[in-house]
Amino acid sequence: MSKISETVKWARVAFNSGKTQPLKFWIQQLENLQRMMKEREEEIAAALYADLHKVLL
Numbered sequence: 519m520s521k522i523s524e525t526v527k528w529a530r531v532a533f534n535s536g537k538t539q540p541l542k543f544w545i546q547q548l549e550n551l552q553r554m555m556k557e558r559e560e561e562i563a564a565a566l567y568a569d570l571h572k573v574l575l
Contacts, residue, residue, distance in 0.1 A: 532538060566572050
């Protein structure tokens with residue numbers, strides 16, 4: 519079995535077992551990520567410029 523097939527099989531087994539987090543959890547995680555990115559926007563922009571010499575628009 520290919521690595522992709524094994525991964526898909528594992529993901530389906532995990533999903534069907536109920537081990538995955540509910541949608542509400544993932545929505546909260548995304549909201550937390552968005553808040554963190556807004557709070558750290560200047561630091562992220564400085565890091566992007568230092569690494570890639572690109573300015574955040």
